[in-house]
Amino acid sequence: MSKALILNGSPRGKKSSSASLAEYMKILFEAEGIESEIILILTQLNKGERIKEMVQKIKSADFVVLFAPLYDDCQPSIVIKTMEIIAEEKMNLSNKTFIPIINCGLPEPEQISEGVTPIYNQFAITVGFKWGGSLAIGGGEGIQGRFGKQLDEIGAFAKNAIEALNDIVQSLVSEIQYPNVEIILVPKIFYKWPLVNLMTSINTKSWKKMAEKKGEKVDAQPYLEE
Amino acid sequence: MTILKAVIFNGALANKNQQTTFQKILEEELTNVGMETESFILNQIEIKTCIGCFKCWDTTPGICSGVKGDRGEEIKKKVINSDLLVFLTPLTFGGYSSELKKILERLLGTLQPGVFRKKGESHHLKRYEKYPSILAIATTEKRDEKEAKLFKHLIERHSHNFHPPKHEAEVFLINEEKNQFRSNIKQLLAKMEMSL
Numbered sequence: 001m002s003k004a005l006i007l008n009g010s011p012r013g014k015k016s017s018s019a020s021l022a023e024y025m026k027i028l029f030e031a032e033g034i035e036s037e038i039i040l041i042l043t044q045l046n047k048g049e050r051i052k053e054m055v056q057k058i059k060s061a062d063f064v065v066l067f068a069p070l071y072d073d074c075q076p077s078i079v080i081k082t083m084e085i086i087a088e089e090k091m092n093l094s095n096k097t098f099i100p101i102i103n104c105g106l107p108e109p110e111q112i113s114e115g116v117t118p119i120y121n122q123f124a125i126t127v128g129f130k131w132g133g134s135l136a137i138g139g140g141e142g143i144q145g146r147f148g149k150q151l152d153e154i155g156a157f158a159k160n161a162i163e164a165l166n167d168i169v170q171s172l173v174s175e176i177q178y179p180n181v182e183i184i185l186v187p188k189i190f191y192k193w194p195l196v197n198l199m200t201s202i203n204t205k206s207w208k209k210m211a212e213k214k215g216e217k218v219d220a221q222p223y224l225e226e
Numbered sequence: 227m228t229i230l231k232a233v234i235f236n237g238a239l240a241n242k243n244q245q246t247t248f249q250k251i252l253e254e255e256l257t258n259v260g261m262e263t264e265s266f267i268l269n270q271i272e273i274k275t276c277i278g279c280f281k282c283w284d285t286t287p288g289i290c291s292g293v294k295g296d297r298g299e300e301i302k303k304k305v306i307n308s309d310l311l312v313f314l315t316p317l318t319f320g321g322y323s324s325e326l327k328k329i330l331e332r333l334l335g336t337l338q339p340g341v342f343r344k345k346g347e348s349h350h351l352k353r354y355e356k357y358p359s360i361l362a363i364a365t366t367e368k369r370d371e372k373e374a375k376l377f378k379h380l381i382e383r384h385s386h387n388f389h390p391p392k393h394e395a396e397v398f399l400i401n402e403e404k405n406q407f408r409s410n411i412k413q414l415l416a417k418m419e420m421s422l
Binding site for chain 2: 069071075111203
């Protein structure tokens with residue numbers, strides 16, 4: 001029986017878009033009779049013995065699926081650390097398929113696929129993983145995993161993500177190469193003129209309001225020296 | 227006379243080559259062009275990773291209040307008040323090392339939440355009028371053109387989001403001959419017009 005290891009690389013841990021996506025992926029794997037386990041990179045990196053445990057789990061997996069957000073155009077530091085550890089181990093990974101599933105708060109999945117996807121690909125090539133394709137999810141912040149919501153609890157918004165995760169599991173089961181896919185969770189019409197100007201303005205104003213609610217100015221300039 | 231300031235982030239990993247020779251040459255060349263330079267060897271400093279709480283945007287704008295008990299904020303203050311930020315990182319699959327990235331993600335508060343659109347992409351707003359230029363130096367044991375290209379592209383994208391007036395990125399072999407490295411750094415600094 002095949003085994004899947006799902007790595008949640010979100011610095012927000014269990015309350016994150018990555019966690020919501022990962023939980024759903026686990027359900028899909030299990031429906032196909034694939035044993036799967038989710039581990040949190042954040043807590044796994046805490047101790048030497050937990051790092052060893054993570055390495056062992058990678059060694060015994062057939063599929064390694066990484067869920068992570070995009071942080072400043074690339075991987076969160078904890079994910080880079082994990083990649084450095086995997087490279088250092090010099091394991092034989094040639095029979096293991098690696099798939100990164102990356103989400104970003106900004107709406108454009110290109111922010112992921114043009115920057116960090118090739119870095120993940122280069123990592124896979126360097127350490128010897130089989131590249132299983134990738135998924136870039138634009139507007140991932142809207143998944144609301146931050147508030148503990150699961151993917152199937154947020155309605156139509158998650159439709160594209162659910163479909164893509166299904167496709168990935170099906171590709172793995174039937175050993176068909178999954179391509180590098182980009183999806184956007186907000187309907188594209190919102191990011192075309194004229195609605196885009198409205199969306200941009202709503203986003204900016206909502207942050208301002210949130211800060212004001214806490215008695216703060218969103219455009220404060222602390223730390224400046226004359 | 228205003229003295230220009232430079233901050234060097236040395237992102238070497240704890241148990242690896244510390245890039246000390248390159249750091250020293252960078253310090254010397256920055257001093258030569260009249261800059262006041264401060265270096266941070268990141269693996270020797272307590273810096274915690276960003277936890278993605280957005281408190282630096284909506285609760286204490288510009289200030290990280292989600293992570294406490296480390297030197298992240300002190301370093302961020304230096305960055306905001308500098309003219310040049312130097313990344314010195316082992317090339318890691320075409321990207322940054324985990325050590326460099328942990329401080330970079332703590333700089334999110336230097337941006338303001340909300341977005342503007344540029345060339346069909348959304349980017350975050352500026353919090354400050356002025357940001358430091360970026361000189362990004364990656365070191366590698368084996369030259370790989372694909373990785374070098376990825377690194378330059380990453381710095382290009384980083385620059386769309388972090389508003390440096392100028393940015394340059396270059397990859398060097400870790401055992402690059404010292405004088406060659408020095409002369410390349412001189413050229414890069416001249417290209418960036420990093421002197422008064």
